[in-house]
Amino acid sequence: MPTSTLALAPVTPLVAAPTGDEGTAPVLRYHRCGWCGSATGRAALLCPICGSSELEEQASTGTGIVHRLLTPRHRQYTDGETICLVVMEEGFTVQASLDDALPGTVPEGTRVRLASPAPHTHLPVFRAA
Secondary structure, three states: OOOOOOOOOOOOOOEEOOOOOOOOOOEEEEEEEOOOOOEEOOOOOOOOOOOOOOEEEEEOOOEEEEEEEEOOOOHHHOOOOEEEEEEEOOOOEEEEEEOOOOOOOOOOOOEEEEOOOOOOOOOOEEEEO
C-alpha cells in the first residue's frame, strides 16, 4: 500500500531581523495560501481558511491601517506600550505595538509603517506613516 507524505510549510518568525541583503529595514513575514490565496500572519502549518498545506512565505510591504486599539489586562507587563491590531495591505491582521504613541493619541484608521524592533516588546512595532 503506497504511503503519502504531507508537505508542511516551515515555521518562521513573524518579524525577521534585517540582514545585509535587505538593508536596515525590518521585514514582516506572512504566509499566502497557494490554493485559495488567503494571507495569514500566524505561524501556521495549514491555511486557516481552506486547510491546504500549500503555504508560501512572503515578505510584507510593512504598511497597514490601525484597526483597533487594545487595552491590555495587565498593564505591568506592557511597560506603557500602546497595543493595537493592524490590518496589513496584504489582507492579514497582526497584533502590534505602536512606537512613540501615548495611549489614545492614535485614532483607528491611522496608516502605519513597520519600524525597527524594540527591546521591550515581542510584538512587531509600527509608527504612524
